[in-house]
Amino acid sequence: xxxxxxxxxxxxxxxxxxxxxxxxxxxxxxxxxxxxxxxxxxxxxxxxxxxxxxxxxxxxxxxxxxxxxxxxxxxxxxxxxxxxxxxxxxxxxxxxxxxxxxxxxxxxxxxxxxxxxxxxxxxxxxxxxxxxxxxxxxxxxxxxxxxxxxxxxxxxxxxxxxxxxxxxxxxxxxxxxxxxxxxxxxxxxxxxxxxxxxxxxxxxxxxxxxxxxxxxxxxxxxxxxxxxxxxxxxxxxxxxxxxxxxxxxxxxxxxxxxxxxxxxxxxxxxxxxxxxxxxxxxxxxxxxxxxxxxxxxxxxxxxxxxxxxxxxxxxxxxxxxxxxxxxxxxxxxxxxxxxxxxxxxxxxxxxxxxxxxxxxxxxxxxxxxxxxxxxxxxxxxxxxxxxxxxxxxxxxxxxxxxxxxxxxxxxxxxxxxxxxxxxxxxxxxxxxxxxxxxxxxxxxxxxxxxxxxxxxxxxxxxxxxxxxxxxxxxxxxxxxxxxxxxxxxxxxxxxxxxxxxxxxxxxxxxxxxxxxx
Amino acid sequence: xxxxxxxxxxxxxxxxxxxxxxxxxxxxxxxxxxxxxxxxxxxxxxxxxxxxxxxxxxxxxxxxxxxxxxxxxxxxxxxxxxxxxxxxxxxxxxxxxxxxxxxxxxxxxxxxxxxxxxxxxxxxxxxxxxxxxxxxxxxxxxxxxxxxxxxxxxxxxxxxxxxxxxxxxxxxxxxxxxxxxxxxxxxxxxxxxxxxxxxxxxxxxxxxxxxxxxxxxxxxxxxxxxxxxxxxxxxxxxxxxxxxxxxxxxxxxxxxxxxxxxxxxxxxxxxxxxxxxxxxxxxxxxxxxxxxxxxxxxxxxxxxxxxxxxxxxxxxxxxxxxxxxxxxxxxxxxxxxxxxxxxxxxxxxxxxxxxxxxxxxxxxxxxxxxxxxxxx
Numbered sequence: 044x045x046x047x048x049x050x051x052x053x054x055x056x057x058x059x060x061x062x063x064x065x066x067x068x069x070x071x072x073x074x075x076x077x078x079x080x081x082x083x084x085x086x087x088x089x090x091x092x093x094x095x096x097x098x099x100x101x102x103x104x105x106x107x108x109x110x111x112x113x114x115x116x117x118x119x120x121x122x123x124x125x126x127x128x129x130x131x132x133x134x135x136x137x138x139x140x141x142x143x144x145x146x147x148x149x150x151x152x153x154x155x156x157x158x159x160x161x162x163x164x165x166x167x168x169x170x171x172x173x174x175x176x177x178x179x180x181x182x183x184x185x186x187x188x189x190x191x192x193x194x195x196x197x198x199x200x201x202x203x204x205x206x207x208x209x210x211x212x213x214x215x216x217x218x219x220x221x222x223x224x225x226x227x228x229x230x231x232x233x234x235x236x237x238x239x240x241x242x243x244x245x246x247x248x249x250x251x252x253x254x255x256x257x258x259x260x261x262x263x264x265x266x267x268x269x270x271x272x273x274x275x276x277x278x279x280x281x282x283x284x285x286x287x288x289x290x291x292x293x294x295x296x297x298x299x300x301x302x303x304x305x306x307x308x309x310x311x312x313x314x315x316x317x318x319x320x321x322x323x324x325x326x327x328x329x330x331x332x333x334x335x336x337x338x339x340x341x342x343x344x345x346x347x348x349x350x351x352x353x354x355x356x357x358x359x360x361x362x363x364x365x366x367x368x369x370x371x372x373x374x375x376x377x378x379x380x381x382x383x384x385x386x387x388x389x390x391x392x393x394x395x396x397x398x399x400x401x402x403x404x405x406x407x408x409x410x411x412x413x414x415x416x417x418x419x420x421x422x423x424x425x426x427x428x429x430x431x432x433x434x435x436x437x438x439x440x441x442x443x444x445x446x447x448x449x450x451x452x453x454x455x456x457x458x459x460x461x462x463x464x465x466x467x468x469x470x471x472x473x474x475x476x477x478x479x480x481x482x483x484x485x486x487x488x489x490x491x492x493x494x495x496x497x498x499x500x501x502x503x504x505x506x507x508x509x510x511x512x513x514x515x516x517x518x519x520x521x522x523x524x525x526x527x528x529x530x531x532x533x534x535x536x537x538x539x540x541x542x543x544x545x546x547x548x549x550x551x552x553x554x555x556x557x558x559x560x
Numbered sequence: 561x562x563x564x565x566x567x568x569x570x571x572x573x574x575x576x577x578x579x580x581x582x583x584x585x586x587x588x589x590x591x592x593x594x595x596x597x598x599x600x601x602x603x604x605x606x607x608x609x610x611x612x613x614x615x616x617x618x619x620x621x622x623x624x625x626x627x628x629x630x631x632x633x634x635x636x637x638x639x640x641x642x643x644x645x646x647x648x649x650x651x652x653x654x655x656x657x658x659x660x661x662x663x664x665x666x667x668x669x670x671x672x673x674x675x676x677x678x679x680x681x682x683x684x685x686x687x688x689x690x691x692x693x694x695x696x697x698x699x700x701x702x703x704x705x706x707x708x709x710x711x712x713x714x715x716x717x718x719x720x721x722x723x724x725x726x727x728x729x730x731x732x733x734x735x736x737x738x739x740x741x742x743x744x745x746x747x748x749x750x751x752x753x754x755x756x757x758x759x760x761x762x763x764x765x766x767x768x769x770x771x772x773x774x775x776x777x778x779x780x781x782x783x784x785x786x787x788x789x790x791x792x793x794x795x796x797x798x799x800x801x802x803x804x805x806x807x808x809x810x811x812x813x814x815x816x817x818x819x820x821x822x823x824x825x826x827x828x829x830x831x832x833x834x835x836x837x838x839x840x841x842x843x844x845x846x847x848x849x850x851x852x853x854x855x856x857x858x859x860x861x862x863x864x865x866x867x868x869x870x871x872x873x874x875x876x877x878x879x880x881x882x883x884x885x886x887x888x889x890x891x892x893x894x895x896x897x898x899x900x901x902x903x904x905x906x907x908x909x910x911x912x913x914x915x916x917x918x919x920x921x922x923x924x925x926x927x928x929x930x931x932x933x934x935x936x
Binding site: 229231232233235271434460463464465466471472473474482483484486487488489490491493494497536537539540541543544545549550553554555556558 | 665668669670671672675676679689698700703704705706707708709710717719723725726728729730732733734736737740741744745747748751752922
């Protein structure tokens with residue numbers, strides 16, 4: 044039997060850390076070997092004291108996956124607007140604890156220059172000249188096929204949950220989740236089961252707070268997207284052949300203009316013609332996973348898209364022309380602004396905020412960061428009636444419980460099972476529209492929220508552990524514990540209900556106030 | 561074609577409530593389960609494995625049932641059970657994995673057909689126990705369902721040791737909630753009360769039913785329990801695996817056929833009149849080669865059988881067409897061609913369970929449905 048050095052160290056640390064030890068040098072050791080752990084809490088752990096949700100609690104509820112103990116005190120000291128500015132610049136935030144966890148556990152997703160991936164840069168490749176982001180990406184995508192597809196999806200799911208729970212770049216993670224839904228890909232279709240991992244890394248994460256046109260272009264030539272929406276089989280060999288419209292339609296309906304964005308069936312057909320010939324090599328061939336443009340399968344005639352003429356003979360450039368027309372179209376600005384306002388302000392987004400966000404989007408040529416800044420500056424975002432009224436989607440609910448409880452977790456499949464039961468497991472949505480945002484879709488599945496609450500509180504979820512007594516002591520008592528979960532001081536009824544339930548975490552996680560953000 | 565589909569897919573006045581899908585994993589041999597007793601070519605192809613006329617339970621004079629499926633014969637005779645022969649998918653790979661995936665997804669599409677069907681329902685009907693998969697892993701057919709509960713028995717729903725005190729506290733807090741959340745909380749308290757009642761009283765099957773103790777029968781017993789508790793169960797998926805009978809087929813197939821038949825017969829007896837609100841469909845990824853192999857087994861083939869039971873199905877019929885087993889009619893290496901695509905069997909059943917015509921193409925995209933007339 045051969046035991047790697049890392050496994051040997053892990054076994055030793057696991058033995059030392061069998062119980063407790065989520066602080067101090069041993070905790071660091073756990074992180075180094077990728078064992079379940081949680082980043083240390085930053086003192087002071089002062090809980091919220093106001094009777095209503097204050098600005099610090101509000102930004103934590105909306106921009107993050109929920110406050111960890113001590114977050115409220117830190118944001119109060121920093122100022123809510125400074126916290127927004129900090130979160131809008133994720134690269135400046137030191138996130139080594141979370142990144143080390145991911146690298147140890149899931150190197151196949153995270154370590155592009157490690158031994159598993161060939162960083163292949165081919166300057167002579169016309170595709171890499173056209174799309175600079177492919178320059179060191181072509182080889183890596185193909186390497187994903189080396190992994191068992193189910194293991195890869197499990198890793199991607201666990202890494203996604205771990206980052207949601209532990210990353211300090213919380214707004215970036217929230218936006219990754221937003222774009223994952225916007226450009227939804229269900230890995231259960233065809234070879235997406237391998238390729239979604241590359242899409243997550245090279246498309247969604249690379250551009251989550253960047254510029255929308257770059258995000259859109261990366262998605263358009265993402266091997267997973269070419270599979271999921273059939274772009275890879277959109278081709279014509281002779282003029283009578285009909286292109287495959289699947290991607291073209293969703294590009295206009297879901298990714299850019301929106302269903303009421305003013306395009307016609309003719310526009311869909313013309314966009315499909317422009318994109319003919321783009322394909323991805325399948326796993327049965329050499330250079331699998333590579334994106335290619337087949338000029339002989341491209342409809343090289345003239346096209347007209349949303350009133351713009353695209354001259355004959357454009358070849359591969361037709362793709363860029365189409366994306367340029369749609370990425371910064373006024374309907375796209377409005378549609379994205381509305382979705383972002385729904386995410387950050389209310390299920391029924393206030394129209395003035397939508398207008399203002401759309402203007403910023405156009406004025407900044409699609410800067411996601413600037414558009415978010417506008418939304419988070421709006422009076423509608425700060426209004427008291429906006430606070431604490433959005434219904435958490437199940438993933439937000441589960442992750443916020445782990446964060447508030449300062450849980451140690453390795454995001455094992457047992458945790459993901461709860462999200463399956465709640466209908467919101469990452470990368471499991473079948474249709475291209477992505478998981479819905481509005482409360483109406485999520486409010487009926489309370490039983491499994493309550494089941495999760497009791498399982499978490501009683502430490503019945505394998506791979507996840509909480510220490511409620513320690514947490515209560517560190518926070519100072521029951522009122523502070525409740526306030527940490529609810530983002531405000533508890534009402535008398537909440538205090539008495541908590542006491543009558545036995546005082547643990549179950550009631551706090553299952554309570555109506557914790558279902559909202 | 562579409563006109564026919566629209567007429568047949570109009571939901572009846574009496575909508576069944578619960579759809580139970582039984583998937584026989586491994587490729588169950590349709591020619592052993594429902595042998596064509598009057599087709600001489602069958603006996604020529606299977607000199608050692610064919611089910612003999614004297615052993616089979618008679619069905620319609622031409623087909624019979626495998627002797628171990630005899631418990632299902634009364635259900636066929638009284639018109640509740642229908643058999644669809646030469647059923648299967650368009651998959652040509654004869655690979656378990658590929659064929660199961662294709663059949664459970666409903667084509668090369670994302671998500672599963674049952675999951676997509678449940679997504680077509682209004683959000684307000686996604687109850688706490690609307691969809692249940694019995695077993696240890698979620699079947700592909702349920703991918704994308706709005707909410708799925710994976711369980712082995714009803715006991716998996718325990719809210720934990722302190723649940724009475726917790727529920728008291730939650731009742732106080734949720735009593736202040738109006739609107740959908742308040743309503744959902746009331747439904748959940750009701751569901752929990754029913755589950756508690758179920759858990760605290762040992763289950764006694766009714767109408768004299770006695771379940772066997774194998775996993776399949778226990779799963780069906782738990783489904784009956786949930787149906788009787790009015791827990792809002794809409795869809796159930798149960799796997800019965802192990803049908804890959806390459807080698808000494810009888811030793812593989814006989815015990816599985818017995819489990820299938822006794823389980824379904826007990827379930828049917830237990831539910832009694834509730835069976836009219838329940839549909840059971842039994843399917844498998846493909847059938848077996850017509851000719852037996854040298855090790856008393858059969859290899860991967862194409863067409864198999866499907867069974868449909870309850871829920872107003874006009875049974876007592878074996879749906880064909882049967883075009884014989886001559887070499888000229890067989891496909892590829894000697895397989896029964898698929899005459900009935902599984903979607904054409906599922907579509908009318910889903911329609912009875914409330915699937916609207918407009919949503920049919922979402923559940924089975926890229927396929928022109930020609931529904932089998934199971935109800936008329």
